[in-house]
């Protein structure tokens with residue numbers, strides 16, 4: 001059996017970026033995914049500028065080529081107030097079928113070996129990890145998404161109620177003029193109608209809710225989605241697909257020994273917006289690099305993750321706690337409408353690695 005330096009489970013944004021980073025560091029890399037690419041993934045398809053920064057550092061050639069920048073971001077509060085402003089830096093709506101395939105193509109170009117394989121079992125030995133008795137590596141990156149098998153193999157529980165959301169998305173004919181992507185700074189996901197024009201005549205629409213211990217059915221999500229987007233004809237919507245979002249407010253340890261977790265597998269989804277691609281590409285890159293340390297992979301990864309995202313994750317958890325009060329969200333929307341710097345701070349917090357600074361808090365508290 002060939003022993004790889006690094007085996008990566010899952011070839012989504014986290015897995016492909018882990019592969020690219022590990023290849024840049026000179027490792028022999030195996031990338032496993034149960035799906036044949038290109039493949040779809042339930043997502044709002046929003047790619048923030050912060051994610052593009054990470055991809056540029058990794059040398060991924062223009063991952064959003066051919067898609068127009070999103071001109072305006074609209075945030076809607078639970079009380080109905082809204083703000084629509086130009087984003088400080090451009091974001092894009094790129095279908096995941098296209099975006100993820102581009103990242104995987106780059107991982108292959110850097111020399112990663114890709115296999116279609118559904119991972120079921122990990123065996124940790126003294127000097128390596130065996131995968132399903134078929135593959136072996138000195139370190140493993142679990143980038144296998146919200147239902148991560150690698151996380152389960154480590155004995156880490158899934159996110160509990162209150163820290164897990166369920167969202168559905170589909171593609172509707174775009175409104176004339178393109179419409180504006182809409183993101184609710186999630187009064188804890190009570191309502192998250194999104195509508196992002198893809199640029200091919202369709203718009204990505206979505207709705208998600210925080211799970212609180214009671215089952216939420218697909219029919220309920222669809223009811224809410226179409227209630228919040230009354231102009232959309234349900235019969236014209238295609239590609240409806242729901243998926244879990246493990247929020248960053250409750251994360252397992254980043255790994256143990258030779259095994260580390262990245263992206264959704266590590267519950268890295270912004271509780272404020274439901275965005276996870278920036279975290280996936282960043283944590284994937286850090287994990288792929290740390291994996292070269294073999295038995296010390298988890299220690300090295302924990303340190304790099306803390307130094308790169310630790311403060312931000314503490315701030316976004318505090319922001320999510322505040323945003324669970326509807327009036328706070330309404331005031332934040334009002335403040336963002338009046339003050340471009342507040343808007344920019346909320347965007348950075350919700351789409352990237354921003355902090356909840358004193359000025360922003362003050363403006364929200366003052367209700368202006």
Ligand SMILES: Cc1cc2nc3c(=O)[nH]c(=O)nc-3n(C[C@H](O)[C@H](O)[C@H](O)COP(=O)(O)OP(=O)(O)OC[C@H]3O[C@@H](n4cnc5c(N)ncnc54)[C@H](O)[C@@H]3O)c2cc1C
Nearest residue numbers: 010012013014034043044046119144145167263264276277
């Ligand atoms: C409805 C919805 C809307 C969203 N909108 C946005 C948005 O607009 N912007 C944003 O930034 N984020 C958004 N997110 C979050 C975003 O989709 C995730 O954070 C992102 O996909 C995480 O990337 P990942 O690489 O960690 O996992 P994934 O993209 O889920 O990739 C995991 C990969 O692992 C593979 N896999 C799983 N199990 C196994 C196994 N046992 N063996 C082998 N392979 C396996 C899967 O096939 C998959 O390819 C949204 C999520 C949802 C549900």
